[in-house]
Every structure is written in C-alpha cells, then in structure tokens.
Amino acid sequence: MLTLYSSDHRLHHGVELKDGAISDSFEKPQRAETVLARVESTGLGDVVLPKSYDRTSYIGAHSERYIDFLASAWDEWTATGRSCQALPLVWPVRGLPSAELPQTIDGKLGFFSMDAGSPINVGTWTAVCSSANTALTGMDALGESARAAFALCRPPGHHAGREYMGGYCYLNNAAIAAQHGLNRGARRVAILDIDFHHGNGTQDIFYDRSDVLFVSIHGEPGVSYPYFAGYATERGAGAGEGFNLNLPLPKGTAMNEYEAALHHAGSAIMRHAPDALVISLGVDTFEHDPISHFRLRTPDYLRIGEIIAGFDVPTLFVMEGGYMVDEIGINAVNVLLGFEG
Ligand code: SP5
Ligand code: ZN
DSSP states (O other): OEEEGGGGGGGOOOOEETEEEEEEEEOOOHHHHHHHHHHHHHOOEEEOOOOOGGGGGGGGGOOHHHHHHHHHHHHHTTTTTOOOOOOOOOOOOOOOOOOOOOOSSHHHHHTSSSSSSBOOOOTTTHHHHHHHHHHHHHHHHHHHSEEEEEEEESSSOOOOOOBBBBBTTSSSSHHHHHHHHHHTTTOEEHHHHHHSSOHHHHHHTTTTOEEEEEEEEEHHHHHHHHSSSOOOOOOGGGGGGEEEEEEEETTTTOOOHHHHHHHHHHHHHHOOOOOOEEEOOOTTTTTTTOOOOOOBBBHHHHHHHHHHTTOSSSSSEEEOOOOOOOHHHHHHHHHHHHOOO
C-alpha cells in the first residue's frame, strides 16, 4: 500500500490545557514519526511526498472565509504584539445574540473554533496544508485505480467543521479528500470514522448531503469528548436524512462489541454503494490510550483492517488520533496490514 507523508507536519506543535494547566499537546510531531517508522520497518510499501494543491481544493468542505482566517491568523495575532501561540478564549454559545464575524483576531479565534484544543503558531498553516495535501494525493491515487492508500496526516482533521477548528484539527483532511473524489468523478463516497472521538466536523460538513454517507463509531457523547455531538439520533437533515449514522459505544468497550458495530457500519456502507471509502483512522481506541476509554488491543487492529477490506471498496486511510506514542505505529499499521491480508 502506498503511504503519503511529508515532514512539514513538524512545523506544527502546540500546547494544551490539561487538568487545568498548560502543557505540551498530546498531539505532537513524534506521533507521525512513530507511524512512519512502523510503515518502513514492516515494508508496507512506498512512501511518497504529497503533491501541491491550491486552497480552492479545500473549499467545498470548508467555507472561503474560514480558509482565509486560518491562512492569516498567525500574522493577525502577531500584529497585535503577541508572540506566544494563538488560542481562542470566548465562544458564541447558545443565547448570545450575534452571528456577525468579529473584526479583530481575538473575536475571530472564538468565531472559528469549537474549543481551545487547536493552537496556532508560526508553522501551523504550512503543516495544516501539507496534511490536507497528503489526503488529497491519497484520493488521487485511488482515482488512478489503487485499491488503497494511506495518508499519514498530521495534524488530524475530523473535529474541524465547515467553519471551525477544534480538538487538534484545522482542515478536515478526510472531508477534503471525499469532496475531491466527488469532484474527480466519484458518484458517491462513504466516510467511516473509527477514531475514539466522534467525527463531529465531518458530520457537520456533510450533514445535509446524500452523496457522502458518514458513519462514526465512538465513545458515547454523554461521557466522551466532543460531548455535544455523536448521538444516534443525529441522522442527517433534508436531502441528507438517513446519510449520517452514529454508533456510540459505552466506556470500556472491547473488541466483541466493537466488531459488531463495525459490521453494522459495513452494511450501511455497502448499501450506499460508494465509489470510494475514506477511513478516518484513529487508534485512540487502544486500551492504553491516555485520553480515551475503549479497550482495544494490538491484534484487534489487524481484524479491523480485515473487516474493512471485506467491504470491497477502494479505500483511503486518513490518519486521525491516537496518543499512546509507543504503540500508535504498531496499531495504525496493523489496520493497514490486516486490510492487505
Ligand atoms: C483527533 C482527536 O483525537 N482529537 C481529540 C481531542 C481531544 N481533546 C480533549 C480531550 C480531553 C480528554 N480529557 C480526558 C482526561 C482523561 N484523564
Ligand atoms: Zn480521537
């Protein structure tokens, strides 16, 4: 299987509010490096640099004004005399009356985010574009009739909505790749999100559309980040009604119950009859993940890959979360090896 990877991801690293204190983000450069090392040591296949795309390739999944914000946020922030990372501190929650776009960077940061989990520094935009380009190049490989490809994206994308960043995510790499597939002639695409966290951003982007089926298996929102999305009752709207499938699972879920959900997801995907399948591949479902609470074990990831291969659709794997740095390479690549059979 072809892997797409760029070391530009290293230009982005940030902070996180953890237990009320500022610390290094769990989402750190070493994550992608560990996965790359495992791709190489297992001989999964060639590792290739992503192609360049211009920002029009990100529009469709995102709005133009959001892309403009991300591209200029660091310059606007430093123009106010600050040199540390840019973080939002106020949000337009329920009940606040204005939907106007603020004029200054402090207001824009809140307007275009869901939480303070996506800090912006000098290299963020370059890294974020390279991550999205990695997914776009992977979708082009499917278009050139590869059976599968692995976009080793960092930063991740699935919490980023049409007009917001959050949860370590800025551009929604999986959604951008899915839209690109449609632009290049796919009639229907399915996205299956197996990150521990609900893919609220991907759901947001395609909620009212029937050409992209979104299926997510995740920790139930009552007790799991992102808390405000991911219930089974969220089924899509308008033309998209019935094209959003959430399969929330309780704390402590192990492979037996997980596998049942995966088969349920597979039935829905095969009924949709997509020309391409995008997997939001998070391995924070691992039993020792520091921020999640499922109990999948290392061999389970081989089985997950094998089940996905059984859907029999050209498949782009897009890297999302997974924070147990010592194991994410083994677990992520196990999914790919299991797929290859
Ligand atoms: C892409 C992705 O996996 N994003 C995840 C973002 C999670 N951000 C906040 C997580 C807070 C979890 N706190 C749990 C404390 C456990 N001791
Ligand atoms: Zn996650």
